[in-house]
Amino acid sequence: MLRRAFKEERLPAWFRWICAAEGIAFWMHLAERGLARHLDDRARARELMARAARVAFERRYAILRQTLSDLPALEARPDALAIVMMGLYPGPIFRVLDWILGALRARGLRARLEARRWLAPLDAQRRWEEVTVHLGELLVCLTEELRAAEVPQASYVLGQLSYDFGVRLTRLIRFLLRMPHSTESAIEVLRMGEYLFRVNPEHHSGVDGATGYIEGNACPWYMRPGWGAMHCGIFGRFQDGCSSVFGLNYRLTRTIPRHGGDICRIELKPIRLRKRPAST
Numbered sequence: 001m002l003r004r005a006f007k008e009e010r011l012p013a014w015f016r017w018i019c020a021a022e023g024i025a026f027w028m029h030l031a032e033r034g035l036a037r038h039l040d041d042r043a044r045a046r047e048l049m050a051r052a053a054r055v056a057f058e059r060r061y062a063i064l065r066q067t068l069s070d071l072p073a074l075e076a077r078p079d080a081l082a083i084v085m086m087g088l089y090p091g092p093i094f095r096v097l098d099w100i101l102g103a104l105r106a107r108g109l110r111a112r113l114e115a116r117r118w119l120a121p122l123d124a125q126r127r128w129e130e131v132t133v134h135l136g137e138l139l140v141c142l143t144e145e146l147r148a149a150e151v152p153q154a155s156y157v158l159g160q161l162s163y164d165f166g167v168r169l170t171r172l173i174r175f176l177l178r179m180p181h182s183t184e185s186a187i188e189v190l191r192m193g194e195y196l197f198r199v200n201p202e203h204h205s206g207v208d209g210a211t212g213y214i215e216g217n218a219c220p221w222y223m224r225p226g227w228g229a230m231h232c233g234i235f236g237r238f239q240d241g242c243s244s245v246f247g248l249n250y251r252l253t254r255t256i257p258r259h260g261g262d263i264c265r266i267e268l269k270p271i272r273l274r275k276r277p278a279s280t
Contacts, residue, residue, distance in 0.1 A: 003177050006192050017128035018091055020196050024135050025094035027165065028053065031142070032099075034161040039151065046099045052145040053100050056137040057085055060130070070118050079111075080118075087115030088131055129220075132198045136221025139231050155230055159237040166241025174245060183212040186246040186268055190214060190239055200264065212248075215265040218256050229258040239266065247271055 005011050028049065036045035058074070061081055065071045072080050082101045086094070094100075122130065139158070146154035170189050179185040187205050191214070194200050200216025221227055232255045243250040247270060254265040 003188075006195065007188065009195050011195075013124035013128055016196060017124050017131060020128055020131050020135075021089045022091040022093050023196065024131065024138070025089055025091065025097060027135070027162075028100065028138070029093065029097060030161055030165055031158065034157060034164075035146075035151075038153075038157045048145050048149055048151070049142065050099055050102050052142040053138060054081075054102065055145070056134065056141040057081055057101075059137060059141075060134060064130070068118060068121060080114075083111050083115050084118060086111065087119045088127060088134075129198070132196075133220050133224070135197060136219065136224050136227060136231070136235075139221075139234060140224060140226040143231065143234075144226060155234060159234045162234055162238035163241040163244075166238040166243075167245060168241075170242040170245040181246055183207045183210055183246065183248065183268060186243050186248050187212050187214060189242050189246075190266075193239070193242070210248075210270045212268040213265060215254075215263055217262060218264045222255075222257050227257065229255060232257055232264075236266075243268055244271065 032042075032045055032049045035049065036042040039045055058081065061071070061074065061084060064084065065073075071084065074081055085101065089095075119127070143154065143158070146158075151157075173179070173189055173192070174185070179188070184207055187207065191203075191205070194203070194214075194216075197219070199219040200214060203214060203216030205214040206212060221231070232252060236250065236252045240250040248268040249271045251267050251269070252264070253267050254261075254263065256262065256264055
């Protein structure tokens with residue numbers, strides 16, 4: 001039934017919201033671990049990640065204040081940022097990532113009640129829509145932070161982390177749903193992720209033997225300040241990891257940031273293994 005709900009894109013808003021929020025929290029957790037290995041310094045990795053997350057969340061808080069009149073100014077209530085974010089990310093993964101918001105905390109009954117009151121005007125649908133924007137905002141701020149800190153090969157590290165995340169998640173989904181090894185299954189998994197994060201809400205797809213494609217009207221991130229073709233490539237690596245589980249190579253053949261227009265297109269083709277030269 002869950003698989004059918006995904007395919008028909010009729011999951012309840014609260015389920016989409018919680019899945020998207022926990023997905024972002026898990027991505028931040030893996031990004032911190034991957035960056036720590038790359039730098040060989042976990043404390044610095046957390047510092048850079050926390051700084052980027054703080055900037056991203058402050059941007060979103062400022063936008064929320066435009067419609068949520070009860071949200072206080074951060075100058076008056078510095079802890080309000082943590083309270084609101086804990087309200088938007090109520091799952092267990094985000095709650096154990098205390099380092100994300102540094103010294104700020106949003107624990108206890110008072111914090112929960114304030115989060116409920118401040119966010120009351122937002123139903124589950126609007127909370128889902130808000131949280132899905134955060135993923136792109138976090139990536140923009142993180143790449144800017146890593147560039148400013150002169151972290152070598154930062155984009156490559158984030159891309160590889162996204163790829164590994166896609167492989168891990170797809171293997172789990174394929175096992176749980178007993179999905180066959182096919183191009184149709186690959187497109188189904190890709191659409192699960194796109195659906196949860198509002199990517200290509202208007203789309204069409206097709207399969208021709210071992211090849212396939214998805215074409216749609218992009219994502220909620222490319223319009224955010226600082227977004228560029230590089231960021232499409234980093235998140236594309238996640239989908240590349242998903243596709244690889246089904247023996248397929250994923251290519252972003254058209255994106256709005258790079259090619260203009262109003263559509264993005266991905267294509268799937270079988271992975272070609274290079275033949276070793278014959279020994280003499």
